[in-house]
Amino acid sequence: MRGPGHPALEATTTPFKEISLSRMKDLLLKGLPPEQRAKGALVLLAIVGVLILAKPFNLIPDFLDELPQHTYQSSINKEIQEIKRTELVPIGAALEWTFYYLRDDLHVSVVTRFFSTSLKALVDVVHNILSGGRKGFGLDAPPWSALLVIALTLGYALKGWRLSLLGGGTVCYFAIFGLWTYAMTTLAYLAVAVPISIIIGLFLGIWCYKKKSVEVSILPILSVAQTMPHFAYLIAVVVFFGIGHQTGVIATIIFAVPPMVRLTLLGLQTISPEIVEAGKMAGCTSRQLLFRVQLPSARNEIMIGINQVIMQCLAMVVIAAFIGADGLGFRLLHKLIALKLGECVEIGFAIVLLALVLDGLSKAWAEKKRDYRANLPFYRRYKYSILLVVLVAIAYILASYFPILNKIPRDLDITYAKSWDGFIDWTVVNWQTRDFRYIMLVHILTPLRDALLFMPFIAIMVLVAGVGLLLGGYYSALLTLGFLLFIALAGWWDRAMITLYMVLFSTFICIVVGIPLGLWSAMREKRARTALFWCDTFQTFPSFIYIIPAIMLFRVNDFTAIMAVVAYAMVPAVRYTVEGLKNIPPELHEAVTMAGCNKRQRLLQLQLPVALPHIMLGVNQTVMFAFSMVIIAAFVGTIDLGQSIFKALSETALGKGVTLGLCVSFMALTVDHLVVRWARERRRLLGLD
Amino acid sequence: MNTTSLQPVIRCQTLYKIFGITSDQLQKDSQGLIDPSYRDRQGVVTAVDNVSLDVSDGELLVVMGLSGSGKSTLVRCLSRLIEPTSGSIEIEGNDLLAMSEKELIELRRNKMGMVFQNFALLPHKTVLENIAFPLQMRGMKRAEFVERAMKMIALVGLDEKENSFPRELSGGQQQRVGIARSLAVEPDIWFLDEPFSALDPLIRKEMQDEFLRLQSMLKKTIVFITHDFDEALKLADRIAIMYHGNIEQIGRPEDIVLNPATEYVAKFTSDVPREKVLTAGSVMDERKEQEALASKSVRIDDLVETIAEYVLGQSIPVPVVDAQDQIVGVLHQARMLEILFHERAGPSGS
Amino acid sequence: MSRKFTKTLGAMVAGTMLAFGASTGQAGTTTAALGDVDDPIIIPVHNWSSQIAMSHAVGQLLEKIGYTVEYTTTDSQAVYEALRVGDVTLELEVWEGSFATAFNAALDKGGILDAGTHDAVTREEWWLPDFTIAKCPGLPDWEALNACAEMFARPDSGGKGVYVDGPVEWLHDLDRIEALGMNFIQIHAGGAAALWAELESAAANDEAVVVFNWSPNFTDALYGGAFVEFPAFHDRCKTDASWGINPNMTSDCGSPAGGYLKKAAWDGMPRKWPAAYKALTRINFTTNMVGTMAMFVDVDEMEHADAAARWIEENEEVWSAWLYASQ
Ligand SMILES: Nc1ncnc2c1ncn2[C@@H]1O[C@H](COP(=O)(O)OP(=O)(O)OP(=O)(O)O)[C@@H](O)[C@H]1O
Numbered sequence A: 001m002r003g004p005g006h007p008a009l010e011a012t013t014t015p016f017k018e019i020s021l022s023r024m025k026d027l028l029l030k031g032l033p034p035e036q037r038a039k040g041a042l043v044l045l046a047i048v049g050v051l052i053l054a055k056p057f058n059l060i061p062d063f064l065d066e067l068p069q070h071t072y073q074s075s076i077n078k079e080i081q082e083i084k085r086t087e088l089v090p091i092g093a094a095l096e097w098t099f100y101y102l103r104d105d106l107h108v109s110v111v112t113r114f115f116s117t118s119l120k121a122l123v124d125v126v127h128n129i130l131s132g133g134r135k136g137f138g139l140d141a142p143p144w145s146a147l148l149v150i151a152l153t154l155g156y157a158l159k160g161w162r163l164s165l166l167g168g169g170t171v172c173y174f175a176i177f178g179l180w181t182y183a184m185t186t187l188a189y190l191a192v193a194v195p196i197s198i199i200i201g202l203f204l205g206i207w208c209y210k211k212k213s214v215e216v217s218i219l220p221i222l223s224v225a226q227t228m229p230h231f232a233y234l235i236a237v238v239v240f241f242g243i244g245h246q247t248g249v250i251a252t253i254i255f256a257v258p259p260m261v262r263l264t265l266l267g268l269q270t271i272s273p274e275i276v277e278a279g280k281m282a283g284c285t286s287r288q289l290l291f292r293v294q295l296p297s298a299r300n301e302i303m304i305g306i307n308q309v310i311m312q313c314l315a316m317v318v319i320a321a322f323i324g325a326d327g328l329g330f331r332l333l334h335k336l337i338a339l340k341l342g343e344c345v346e347i348g349f350a351i352v353l354l355a356l357v358l359d360g361l362s363k364a365w366a367e368k369k370r371d372y373r374a375n376l377p378f379y380r381r382y383k384y385s386i387l388l389v390v391l392v393a394i395a396y397i398l399a400s401y402f403p404i405l406n407k408i409p410r411d412l413d414i415t416y417a418k419s420w421d422g423f424i425d426w427t428v429v430n431w432q433t434r435d436f437r438y439i440m441l442v443h444i445l446t447p448l449r450d451a452l453l454f455m456p457f458i459a460i461m462v463l464v465a466g467v468g469l470l471l472g473g474y475y476s477a478l479l480t481l482g483f484l485l486f487i488a489l490a491g492w493w494d495r496a497m498i499t500l501y502m503v504l505f506s507t508f509i510c511i512v513v514g515i516p517l518g519l520w521s522a523m524r525e526k527r528a529r530t531a532l533f534w535c536d537t538f539q540t541f542p543s544f545i546y547i548i549p550a551i552m553l554f555r556v557n558d559f560t561a562i563m564a565v566v567a568y569a570m571v572p573a574v575r576y577t578v579e580g581l582k583n584i585p586p587e588l589h590e591a592v593t594m595a596g597c598n599k600r601q602r603l604l605q606l607q608l609p610v611a612l613p614h615i616m617l618g619v620n621q622t623v624m625f626a627f628s629m630v631i632i633a634a635f636v637g638t639i640d641l642g643q644s645i646f647k648a649l650s651e652t653a654l655g656k657g658v659t660l661g662l663c664v665s666f667m668a669l670t671v672d673h674l675v676v677r678w679a680r681e682r683r684r685l686l687g688l689d
Numbered sequence B: 001m002n003t004t005s006l007q008p009v010i011r012c013q014t015l016y017k018i019f020g021i022t023s024d025q026l027q028k029d030s031q032g033l034i035d036p037s038y039r040d041r042q043g044v045v046t047a048v049d050n051v052s053l054d055v056s057d058g059e060l061l062v063v064m065g066l067s068g069s070g071k072s073t074l075v076r077c078l079s080r081l082i083e084p085t086s087g088s089i090e091i092e093g094n095d096l097l098a099m100s101e102k103e104l105i106e107l108r109r110n111k112m113g114m115v116f117q118n119f120a121l122l123p124h125k126t127v128l129e130n131i132a133f134p135l136q137m138r139g140m141k142r143a144e145f146v147e148r149a150m151k152m153i154a155l156v157g158l159d160e161k162e163n164s165f166p167r168e169l170s171g172g173q174q175q176r177v178g179i180a181r182s183l184a185v186e187p188d189i190w191f192l193d194e195p196f197s198a199l200d201p202l203i204r205k206e207m208q209d210e211f212l213r214l215q216s217m218l219k220k221t222i223v224f225i226t227h228d229f230d231e232a233l234k235l236a237d238r239i240a241i242m243y244h245g246n247i248e249q250i251g252r253p254e255d256i257v258l259n260p261a262t263e264y265v266a267k268f269t270s271d272v273p274r275e276k277v278l279t280a281g282s283v284m285d286e287r288k289e290q291e292a293l294a295s296k297s298v299r300i301d302d303l304v305e306t307i308a309e310y311v312l313g314q315s316i317p318v319p320v321v322d323a324q325d326q327i328v329g330v331l332h333q334a335r336m337l338e339i340l341f342h343e344r345a346g347p348s349g350s
Numbered sequence C: 001m002s003r004k005f006t007k008t009l010g011a012m013v014a015g016t017m018l019a020f021g022a023s024t025g026q027a028g029t030t031t032a033a034l035g036d037v038d039d040p041i042i043i044p045v046h047n048w049s050s051q052i053a054m055s056h057a058v059g060q061l062l063e064k065i066g067y068t069v070e071y072t073t074t075d076s077q078a079v080y081e082a083l084r085v086g087d088v089t090l091e092l093e094v095w096e097g098s099f100a101t102a103f104n105a106a107l108d109k110g111g112i113l114d115a116g117t118h119d120a121v122t123r124e125e126w127w128l129p130d131f132t133i134a135k136c137p138g139l140p141d142w143e144a145l146n147a148c149a150e151m152f153a154r155p156d157s158g159g160k161g162v163y164v165d166g167p168v169e170w171l172h173d174l175d176r177i178e179a180l181g182m183n184f185i186q187i188h189a190g191g192a193a194a195l196w197a198e199l200e201s202a203a204a205n206d207e208a209v210v211v212f213n214w215s216p217n218f219t220d221a222l223y224g225g226a227f228v229e230f231p232a233f234h235d236r237c238k239t240d241a242s243w244g245i246n247p248n249m250t251s252d253c254g255s256p257a258g259g260y261l262k263k264a265a266w267d268g269m270p271r272k273w274p275a276a277y278k279a280l281t282r283i284n285f286t287t288n289m290v291g292t293m294a295m296f297v298d299v300d301e302m303e304h305a306d307a308a309a310r311w312i313e314e315n316e317e318v319w320s321a322w323l324y325a326s327q
């Protein structure tokens, strides 16, 4: 636990006036005690049941059954018609007005435009250094072999030959498969987006740490930003920053900053207060304290943050292409639309490789030791820098004699795309899914969706708020109620329910498949590592690519969208299960071994119960992933919120887009709030914190 | 050495630290006065409760008390790592609580050192960098601080470990790094929070001896926290006993043992081996006229422990002399026996 | 470490500059007719091949007469808003069927110019690939299609044929099936890629499929096919229920067979780049040209810039008329 004298602790200790209210607060913040929950749940189910059963008897007044909505789907086989167009509260219009007021009347656009112009100049310069061209400094492109030796040396100097080979291999991959210029564009874009995201994230994290009021006001915004579908805020970005490559950079930064802020804050808050005191006793000024004691001590979390930034930026490579980011992402999108799947996979792997290399380099860089005492001569202290300069010089010289080392000819025409195409075609022909689809669609999915649409909205509100009340008290109940009420009032209820049904069903499949898979992987150390590696790979593999093969296998329908979501959202279910099991303290295992447990007993008595809170966090992440992917799955052709968001994007309908985005975000946050609450409590009970 | 007429180096008066109330709140609620009702409030911990004490130049004050009695909190107030709720602290006559951030930094860079209960080593720095850290903060040149840090490393016996990270060291080794770090700047005022607790008995003894040797040379003003009475007796000029944030008694070791001020102190010291506390001076009798005395005398500040065997072996009283070799009292065999065995039964017997 | 790193980076940059020298850029001679040749003309590119390649071709031509050109990737709907505020300078392919709404909305708001119409006509309609046409006698006639509806049924369509339409947002005719009394239902693919995936899947499994498609498009070359022949479009069909074979409903006809393909420009363009704007108004694609471009890229697998260069090489008389026609 924390030692004495920690400023954050002092600040949070209960102030006086609230103490008399503490009993009340207990109920407010903690919900029902666990032993009474079963009873509470029964009562809740009964109420909800009555509400649902009352509907066929026309006992539910119209305004509790369904609020006015934007679009209305009368039955499954009938096309969507825009029947009721008025929502109860014109949230979208109000937002739209506010945004344009900000932009045009308060001249925020002057600032945003300036920002985007400077960013463009920066990207141009980096791009010019990497791949030549007229922009930036107007330099000529360096030979690709120079980049190769840089990657090799950097990898070796920071970590060793493995990283060196990975880096070199990636550079060669770009060169050989004709992705060079696109990869350099993407790299230039990342070289700007990643550092800026890290710096902004660090800055905000530190600010939150220093000022409680900032923390309180920023964290909810971050939650929304993290759960908002990318496409929804792309509209806002376009309105404020215009379109083009730099706008993609901005969208990426907005998306990548939140985890960095959170992790920086977490890292700073969990430093042992004694360490801070030791710094103070050493006579640090507050600046020295921050930069030489606190930030370095929070390094683990900050490194995870940086890793997250890199992953998020790479995940955005394709999505940012929708608003004009060039490079691998745009290339992939274009190939996808021309149905060149093999080439998409080729590009997809390029993105994955880039992620692995950047991640490896940044990790290795942070772990590097410095030897103070070794009084090495100049040439040994700077041996890698010297090596690098020499090798780059050699690369330049050789490149001027052998053009192949300077520039890979475009018509090299090496590709393995065709074999992927062949594989995909083979699968489509040989995996006949007709009967399977029939069962799923007709007997499971459609009834499920119709049931959800049939439920009066008041029943769902009561259900969710009730669960909130059981798990987290009035605070949770009111919060979740507020989230749902927003959706209802904004007039997107039915669409939201369709989104919800797809998310719930995908999550269900992910749990049923992913958790056992995780359990199986965690049984052996080696398997576990392999599993985690594949999780990393799948997470950075552009999710768009899953969609097209899914359509080819299952054709255009909800089931296909669900399969695409499952392919993407499975990752956290597996990852957290593996991690949860791996992180069980070894003493516990020893204790169980001494008690003479067999494998099954060990699993049931120790591993599952102890790992459950972590696994539940994984389920939570799966839900979050599912919400983000289900919007992308609108590319299959769905009739949920995602479809409306795309429509808003292409119409540049700012208010509508943001409202829709908030609807998705609020649904995700509802689930997130409830699950995280439960998992925290369990962890505390198990003494794992 | 404990009662110089000079101004004390550390002086604190009516010091309070109440967790859960800030001094601003206190001003608002009760014009800065400590209201006893605060103690009953939920979530409020009175960790330091009306403490007043002086530590004079070159003195070594040991603070003892049960876990949670507020020792660490007191020391943190004295170094102003946490803000006291009320009261005053003077360091060499300057009001510590009125110092600006800048003055405080200067003070810590040049005057104060601290060893932390849980070592508080910077996880990202090697042993050498950790020890050199306060020196770097002072702006020392690289070659200089490396040399100085290496000296400290040798002093605490960690040669060869200078490039290890704290996580690669054992608890005792980490603690020694902490000690070396606080010593590196040669502070005048030194706070040590259970500095030897994680050491094995052998190294602990070595470190205590080294500590005494250093102290006899350097004469620093020290506040030393420990749970170990033997250690306290070995090192202390004065001992303060804390209970629930109060200082129950403060005084020379033998005063505390012989004249416990409260029930609590009496219980606290009941198991203390007297021979290790009492000096010849504190147990001697007045010399009767013309009494025959043993040939060899003992000194007034000799511990009973060291002279018992000799006194017990004499059938006639043993003279006790002061620093000027004047006889100031005598020790009888019978009195010795009483001290060693009879009174061991506890304060109730005396 | 970080210092070392920046040092090496600095050395690299310096090395690059020393070894190769900063190229000076083209020293353009500014003439009144050309306008501002230093500020780049920004051409938006979208995600279909012919548009990208054509944009590159036009860009290369503008560079030939001394302009600076930049390409930027944008969404094909959002581009009209960007055109209005001058983020991009011109747009070469405004398809009537898909973009008329956005284009007209932008015209109403102001800031955008209609820069003329290409000769190429566009068509957007229900479309059958050759491998489907072969399966049912009488195709591509709509009544024959209706007769074979069962062939197009899916597990979840309840025995009715399935027509795979484009995304809802493309705002197609939603009433036609009912108006013509067809035994079909309509489902919406999420985007162009989903349409082609449907086609590809059907082709691989040799199943019948009818999808929304347009011409000119690369699918012509890939699968061959034809538009379904509905009762011909007529203005009154949309407004007058009594018109056509269903006396009670509108929408009982096909889509217009010859939609326009327009060019658009930012309204600052004529002032800033007069010669370029003149050229833009004269630029004129034919159906054949768009098809050829799509072929270069989608079938011959050329890079867009290369395809553009090849087209320029092979069609000098066409483009010199655009660039150098006497006023
Ligand atoms: N930051 C804090 N916030 C609230 N209460 C605190 C804080 N720090 C210490 N306390 C409380 O103050 C009391 C005194 O703690 P302190 O650490 O000074 O004890 P200690 O005498 O040093 O104990 P130990 O011998 O175990 O180190 C304890 O009851 C502790 O719970």
Ligand SMILES: [Mg+2]
Pocket (backbone or CB within 6 Å): B071, B072, B073, B117, B193
């Ligand atoms: Mg303590």
